[in-house]
Amino acid sequence: MRIPATVGLARILKAEGVEWVTTFPVCYVNNALAEEGLSLLMMRDERYAVAVADAYSRLTGGKRIGVCTVMGGLNPAGFQMAYGALAQAYEDSSPLLCITDGLPEGMAGQIRYPLAAGLRTVAKWVGTITAPEEVPSVMRQAFTHLRTGRPGPVLVTMPRGLGEYDPEARPYKPVCGWRFSPAPEDIAAAVQALRSAKRPLLYVGEGIFYADAVGELAQFAELAQIPVLTTLKGKSAFPEDHPLSVGVRGEAAIHFLQTSDLILAIGTSLSLGHFRHTIPEAHQKTIIHCTVDPADLNRTYRTDIALLGDAKLCLQALIREAMAQGGIPRREGVTREIADAKEAMFARYRPLMVSEERPINPYRVYGDLLKTLDRRASLVSPDSGNPRDQTSTVFEALIPRGYVGWGNVSTLGFSLAVAVAGKLAFPERQCLNITGDAGIGYMFSNFEALVRYNLGVTTVYINNGG
Structure with a gap:
């Protein structure tokens, strides 16, 4: 039985576990989404339609994908209003799915605003559906990009009036996503460096959430007795009442960044930004960098040891290797030093509070x-x-x-x-x-x-x- 392309897209979203879609004010696919049982959450502007979907993907670590629709096509005012929110999602590596109207056949290059070019500047991947039979394959690629590698927003365009296709001839199977582990020799080298370091520091980013590695992070930090500093987006990946927590910023964070001789960065790009620490005297420190994106390596700082792969798999491998090498020597007085540094910082704020x-x-x-x-x-x-x-x-x-x-x-x-x-x-x-x-x-x-x-x-x- 043949079905409209919009119905096929809606059923694929449901198969991928999507329950609701944010929107404002209209998009060609919206009627089909509602008719197939997806809830439409009408926000009051396009930016917020994107923002809620973005935040949902972040909060669930990409396990559940936030989806939004905005107006595009010949009148891309909705996409233009959504652009800032999509740019933020792209910069913050958030895996949301945005669906917008595509241009009718033969209209590319005929309008002033280049929709396709605009989409690519704020998306990890752009899928363009030009025929009804392409719906399953484009959506399969979309969810592969959403669930594999460095997270980022994915955009799919579909013009009005595409027609129908046969879902039995083109069946859809939900995408699981794929992960990969760092090379064993790099894991061994990282543990050897940690064993030799005098003042190592764990610097943890939001990638811990996407890898579902909160438990492994705590296990490794406690095994090695290493202080844990998080990025702003990584805040809460490690409980901040833990004796090994340095927090996000303030005097304690600066102290441990300055005095460290080795930094193990996990789930962070280490790129520079308005609200990101720089690593002082980085050339005098050993930097071990665990990331899923090779573009992060050697970009901002020299990478001494690269652990290219998923943060969860990396931490599991580090734990196994550390135990195989006889453990990581415990450094006396680490928790006391952390407590003293945090107390000195909070002493300034407590009277104000x-x-x-x-x-x-x-x-x-x-x-x-x-x-x-x-x-x-x-x-x-x-x-x-x-x-x-x-x-x-x-x-x-x-x-x-x-x-x-x-x-x-x-x-x-x-x-x-x-x-x-x-x-x-x-x-x-x-x-x-x-x-x-x-x-x-x-x-x-x-x-x-x-x-x-x-x-x-x-x-x-x-x-x-x-």
Whole structure:
């Protein structure tokens, strides 16, 4: 039995575990998605349609893919409005799927805005469906890119009126994704370097979440007794009340970066950015770099040992090899040094967090949040700017994705999208976003969508003069 191309696409999304799609305001495929039982979450602008899908993919570590649709084709105003959000997802390596209308046959090069060229600048991969029979193969490639290698947004275009195809002649099987391990000789060399190091440091990024390697990270850190510093996007991958946690930023982070003689970077590109640490005196340190993307190697810093592969498989291999080589020598006084460095840092902030001064200062708000929230049953995301800078220092995350850091290309207002996606991904959690005067202006219209869909999230708005 032949089916319309749009129906085939909808059924493929359902086969891949997609339950809902964010959108605004229209897209050719939307009617078929709804008719096939997919929920359409109508946000109040295209940017938020992308942002909620983006955040959902991040929060689930790419195990469940966020999907959005926006208007394209001959009138690509929707895609143009979505461009900033897609650029952020691309910069942050978030594996969302965006579907938009394609150009009718023969119209390429006939319009002023080059849709295909615009798509490629903010996507890991672009799939163009030009005939109904191509739906299964293009979608198969799309989900392969979404679930394999470095994460990133994938865009699929499909023009109106494509016609029908036979799904029995072109069956679709869900894509599992593929992972690969670092070379054994590189693992052995990394363990030998760790055994020889005097002051090693683990520097951990968001790749830990996508590899589902939180447990392996804790096991390896405890086995080797190595301090753990995370990137902003990697925050909460390691419990920040753990004796080996250095946190994300502040004096403790700077101290251990400066005094380390070896850095084992896992799940981070080590690229430079507005909210990323630089490695001081990097040429005097041994740098071991675990990444799924060879483009990261030797880009920002010299890579002494490359562990090219999945973070989970890498950590499992490091644990096995460390035990085979007789373990990694424990360094006396490491946890005491971490505790002293963190205490010196928090001593500066603690008075502000209990201050009775008026007007109230932001740190007092964060201090009260720490007392009020159950950090083992909640999700907090700050907006870019002051809320992010301040909370990433003093708000200690206790569970994976209990705090969601984000953004190198940081679009204001994204924190509300994270809270919304958090409620969709973890309905049992209390989901909260923190914003200031600038960020709140980007959110107002989308509060209406939260009321319409009965999504209970909390927004903390700080009057910070932004």
